[in-house]
Amino acid sequence: MTTTRFRFPDWLFTPWVVFTVDSILSALRIGITLWGGYTISSVVLVGYGYHDVGDTWAIFGAFAVITILRWSKRRENEGLINAAENTEAIFQLIVVAGLLWAALTTLGGALSGLYTTIVLAAGGGAGMPEAAPHVFDAHALQIAVLVMASSIGIALLVSQHLIHAGKIPGQHALAAAGKEMRGDVLVEIAILAGFLGVYFFSKPWIEYLFALLVTGKILAIVKELGSVAVRSLLQVSIGKEFEKGVRKLIGTTTGVDGIGKLETYPVMESTVRIKVWVLSGGNLETAADLTRALEEALLVYAKTHGFEDCRASVYVKMPERNLHRVAQVVHERYGHVRIASRFARANMLHVRDVEFGRPTLLKRHDLPIDEDALVRFLDEHKVKSYRAFEEEPELVAKLEEAGIRYDPAVTITFNLRSSDAN
Numbered sequence: 001m002t003t004t005r006f007r008f009p010d011w012l013f014t015p016w017v018v019f020t021v022d023s024i025l026s027a028l029r030i031g032i033t034l035w036g037g038y039t040i041s042s043v044v045l046v047g048y049g050y051h052d053v054g055d056t057w058a059i060f061g062a063f064a065v066i067t068i069l070r071w072s073k074r075r076e077n078e079g080l081i082n083a084a085e086n087t088e089a090i091f092q093l094i095v096v097a098g099l100l101w102a103a104l105t106t107l108g109g110a111l112s113g114l115y116t117t118i119v120l121a122a123g124g125g126a127g128m129p130e131a132a133p134h135v136f137d138a139h140a141l142q143i144a145v146l147v148m149a150s151s152i153g154i155a156l157l158v159s160q161h162l163i164h165a166g167k168i169p170g171q172h173a174l175a176a177a178g179k180e181m182r183g184d185v186l187v188e189i190a191i192l193a194g195f196l197g198v199y200f201f202s203k204p205w206i207e208y209l210f211a212l213l214v215t216g217k218i219l220a221i222v223k224e225l226g227s228v229a230v231r232s233l234l235q236v237s238i239g240k241e242f243e244k245g246v247r248k249l250i251g252t253t254t255g256v257d258g259i260g261k262l263e264t265y266p267v268m269e270s271t272v273r274i275k276v277w278v279l280s281g282g283n284l285e286t287a288a289d290l291t292r293a294l295e296e297a298l299l300v301y302a303k304t305h306g307f308e309d310c311r312a313s314v315y316v317k318m319p320e321r322n323l324h325r326v327a328q329v330v331h332e333r334y335g336h337v338r339i340a341s342r343f344a345r346a347n348m349l350h351v352r353d354v355e356f357g358r359p360t361l362l363k364r365h366d367l368p369i370d371e372d373a374l375v376r377f378l379d380e381h382k383v384k385s386y387r388a389f390e391e392e393p394e395l396v397a398k399l400e401e402a403g404i405r406y407d408p409a410v411t412i413t414f415n416l417r418s419s420d421a422n
């Protein structure tokens with residue numbers, strides 16, 4: 001027997017759809033909760049409504065982070081990656097500040113309510129009728145149940161949506177917002193139970209006790225979110241053991257001659273940032289392959305160490321000081337580029353500037369008419385390294401005579417459109 005599992009379409013989990021749908025639903029949740037809270041003058045509901053504002057703001061923050069990360073990837077901009085990390089932490093700290101305020105408001109309401117209840121029970125309280133705690137009537141209970149049921153419904157829907165979208169690589173920030181909201185459901189059920197208690201036992205203090213519970217829950221979130229954000233902002237190292245493992249992993253990788261500086265620190269709850277400076281004796285193409293391989297290996301390593309995501313940057317430094325300009329003969333066709341086996345088989349010449357192991361600027365030139373013209377051209381353009389797949393020995397000799405090294409290319413195809421062609 002085969003069962004076909006229903007699958008939601010992928011576009012449902014793209015950042016824009018998640019952001020639009022979930023922030024509208026969350027705004028609805030804030031509106032309903034605050035409206036209900038003020039209508040039946042409930043300390044718990046009003047306090048909880050302000051807590052909802054924090055949840056919505058967290059979705060905004062996650063969306064901002066994902067957007068900045070996409071820009072940084074598209075532009076290969078290291079500065080933007082760091083900016084995204086800080087954006088995440090700063091957004092979280094704003095959420096923390098808002099939640100702290102909500103917790104204090106709720107706590108104040110609960111304590112003053114409890115105080116009034118105690119004073120009245122003790123027979124005092126003359127001259128303070130307005131402050132007398134209200135007892136729920138059936139109408140108030142209806143509103144409270146309606147509000148909490150809607151809030152639970154929205155929290156379940158939105159949190160599942162966020163958590164699912166957060167499983168897609170690069171969208172992890174959404175999952176944290178979703179998990180917090182999923183945790184809310186238990187509190188909401190408790191609040192509902194509290195309202196039923198107030199109604200059936202006519203004991204207003206039950207609501208105030210539940211307000212204390214909400215305060216506790218909010219303070220717990222404040223502590224967790226706050227410490228994660230601060231560790232992320234201060235770039236506190238993951239730890240010696242973790243870094244030792246990273247060094248061992250990189251050190252035993254083929255093509256790595258040495259490791260320079262290594263930085264590891266958390267980016268919010270479950271992402272780790274790793275920056276490592278590697279020394280390699282390979283050439284430009286192997287450096288690109290090495291970078292990619294190490295970044296993949298670090299991601300796997302991070303996952304086995306309890307992190308859900310890893311943003312790794314590997315900077316490969318060549319020991320060769322003169323390697324700053326490289327030329328390669330290529331065969332270009334429909335934007336698809338193959339490194340030519342030799343000058344005679346090429347139709348275009350690419351010259352790249354190399355900075356700290358990474359190609360930075362690519363210039364395309366028409367192929368010089370003959371080998372001598374090629375050598376002259378390379379010499380005039382201060383090219384230090386010449387690449388082809390399998391060059392003729394005669395040309396190699398001429399190049400060497402001009403002080404240009406011949407490095408057989410290893411990677412033989414790439415796409416001009418996806419490369420850093422300018």
Ligand SMILES: [Zn+2]
Pocket residue numbers: 051052055180181184
């Ligand atoms: Zn929440």
